Amino acid sequence: MGFFDKLKAVKNMVTGGAAKVDVKIIDFCIGDFFEVEVKVLVDDVDISMENVYLTVEGWHIVNGVRIEIEEDENGYPYERPVEFTREEQTYKSKCEVAQKTDLKANKSYKWIEKILIPEGSMGCFDNGSERHYYRFCAGVDVVGNDPDSGWIIVD
Structure with a gap:
């Protein structure tokens, strides 16, 4: 391995730039098998990997407004709306x-x-104040920063 190859290997270890990772979800469904395609395009230096992994997460997010009771400068109570997000x-x-x-x-x-x-898992929806979605991320486990696809959202 030449000097510049060693520099590239160090750069890739720090930045995760050793490969480009893509994820494609095929016929997403709940309660039955579906396929996820993971593609890895290796940059210009060989890489030794431990494995390729796929993480799947489901997230339920609720946005709302709650009322808090506070006192004004004269000690009189008043209602103050406070926005919140629960994940x-x-x-x-x-x-x-x-x-x-x-x-x-x-x-x-x-x-x-x-x-x-699994069947019975929460499905995908978005009604404005409440949302449920699934996200997928594939990565290549290497020394240093793992190249990954970033989160791909299915909603």
């Missing part, structure tokens, strides 16, 4: 899509993972 994780799953291997520079890799979000 609750409703589902989480993490699976290994691919096992330890070396990925070659300038090559593309693809895996298909079958996912099951």
Whole structure:
């Protein structure tokens, strides 16, 4: 490995720039299996990975207004509306899509993972003040900062 290759490897370790990771959700559903496609495009330096992983999360978010009672400067009570947001994780799953291997520079890799979000899990909706969605993130487990897809939202 030449000097510039070593510099690239260090940069990739710090920034997570060793590869580009994409996620595609195919026929999302709850209560039955659906497919998630994970693609990894390796940059210009080989990488040694521990695994490729996929994280799936469900989130329920409620936005509302509550009334707080306060006193004015004369001691008289008054109502003050206060906006709030409540977030609750409703589902989480993490699976290994691919096992330890070396990925070659300038090559593309693809895996298909079958996912099951159990029947009875909360579905996706958005009614303005309340929302439920699922999000997916795939990553490549390497030394340093893992390259990942970022969160892909299904709602």
